[in-house]
Amino acid sequence: MESLEQSAIAFETRKPGSKLKHLTSNPIIAVAAICLAVVIASAIFAPWLAPHDPQQLAPALRLKPPSETFPLGTDAYGRDLLSRVLYGGRISLVIGLGSAIISIAIGLLIGLVSGFFKWVDAIVMRIMDGLMAIPSILLAIAVVSLSGASLKTVMTAIVIPEIPRVVRLVRSVVLSAREEPYVEAAIAMGSSLPKILWRHVMPNTIAPLIVQGTYICASAILIEAILSFLGAGISPEIATWGNIMAEGRAYFQIKPSLIFWPGLLLSISILSINLIGDATRDALDPRMKQRESGK
Template sequence: MSPISSSAPLIGARRLRLWPAHRPGWAIIVAGVCLALIAMAAVLAPWLAPHDPLQMSPASRLQPANDTYWLGSDAYGRDLLSRVLYGARVSLTVGIGSALIAVVIGLPLGILAGFFRGLDAVVMRVMDGLMAIPNVLLAIAIVSLTSANLWTVMAAITIPEIPRVVRLVRSVVLSAREEPYVEAAISLGSSLSTVMWRHLMPNTLAPLIVMATYICASAILTEAILSFLGAGLGTETPTWGNIMSEGRTYFLIKPSLIFWPGLMLSLCILSINLLGDAARDRLDPRLNKRGGER
C-alpha cells in the first residue's frame, strides 16, 4: 500500500471526529429562524398588525379568512392575525423576563448555599418547600391573591422556577469549591466575596445559560395555561392562551381560533428548547469531548 493511500483513512477519520462537533444541525437552524421571526413579529406587531387587536366589530364576528381579515375574526369581530401578533409580545416578555428574574435571584442564593454550609440547610429547605408545590397551582394561588397584571403573572411564574436555579448553582459551587485554584485563592488571603464572584461564579454561567432557555420555554407555556384557565391576564389582553380559551367554544365551527395561536405557541416553545439543547451540547465540555472522539 502506498503512503498516500495509507494516510487517507487517518485524514478521513480526523474529519469525522471534528465535523459533527462544529456542524449546526438543520433543526437548530430552523429553530433559530423560527424564533427570530417570532421575535421580529412581536417587536414589529404595531406595524405588522392590520387592525387594532382590541377593536370589536359585532357585524364581522367569526369571519373566515378574507382580504380584510387574513386569518379571520373571532367571536367579537376582532382580527385574529393582529391578536396573534400581539400575543407574541406578551409571551416573549413573560418568558424572557421570568428567566432573567429567576437567574438574578437564584444565582446569589445558590452561590451562598453552596459556599456556606450554615446557610445551605436553611436555603435548601425553603427551596424544597417551593418545589413541593406544583408550578401551576402555586402560580394560580399567587395570581388569585393579587391583581392579575403582567408583573404579578411574571412573579407568579418566576417564584416556582427559582429553586431550579438555586439547586443548579449550588451543585456547581459544591464541586468547584474543592478545586485547587479555589483553595489557593483562599490560602493567599483573597476575600470571600472575591472567591465567590471571581472564581466560583464563572463556573455557573454555562449551565445557567442552558437553564435559562428551559425556564423561558416553561414560563411561556405556564402563562398560556394560566390564561387558558382564566387565571392569567385579563381576557381583553391578546395572549395566545386567552385567544385559545375564547376560541374553544367555537372550535367545531371555527377551529382556526385555536389552531393559529396553538401553532405559534408550539413553534416558540419547540424552538427555544432546541436552541437550549444546542447550547448545552456546545457549552458542556464533556459532551464536546465525546463529540470530538467520535
C-alpha cells in the same frame, strides 16, 4: 497521553469558534433558530405588521372567514385574529424572557451564598425543597388568585417555582468549584468573599445557567398560556396566545383557527427554544464532545 488528549478536547470545546460551529452545523437547530427569530421579529414589529387594532371591537364582523381585510378572519368579538396573534406574541415572549432573567438573577445570588456557607445551605435548601414539592401550576394559580391577574403577578407566579431549580443548579456548581485549588489559593491569599464568588466561582455557573435559562423561558411561555386558558392569567381583553385560545375554545367546532394559529406559534416558540437549549448544552459540555469523538 490520554489525560492530555482529554484536556485538548475540553479546551477545543471552550473555543467560541468551535461552539458556534457546533450550533450551526445541525440543520434542525438552524431551522429552529430561524423560526424563533421570525416569531420574535413579528412580535417586535407587531405595530407595523398588524393590519388592525387588536382591541378594536366590531360585533357585526364576528367570526368572519379569512379575507383581504382580515387575513386570518375575526374572533367572536369581531377583532382581527392576525393582529391579536401578532400582539399576543409580545406579551408571551416578554413573560418568558423576563421570568428567565429574574429567576436566574435571584437563584444565582441565593445559590452562590448557599453553596459557599454550609450553615446557610442547611436552611435555604430546606426552603427550596418545600417550594419544589408544590406543583408549579398549582402554586402559580394560588399566587394569581391571591394577588389578582396582572402581568406582574403572572410573572411572579412563574418565577417562584423556577427559583429553587436555579438555586440547586448553582449550588451544585459552587460545591464543586470551592474545592478547586484556585479557590483555595484565593482564600489562603486573603481575598474577600465577594471577590472570590465573583471572579473565581460565578464564571463556572454561566454555561449551565444559559442552558437553564432557555428551559425556563420555554416553560414560562407555556405556563402563562395554561394560566390564561384556565382563566387565571392576564386579563382576558389583553392579547396573549393563551387568552386567544381560551376565548376561541367555545367556538372551536365552527372556527378551529381561533385556537390553531396561536397554538401553532406557541408550539413553534417552545420547540425552537428547547432545541436551541439542547444544542447550547451540547456545545458547552466538554463531555459531549468527548463522547462524539469516541464514536
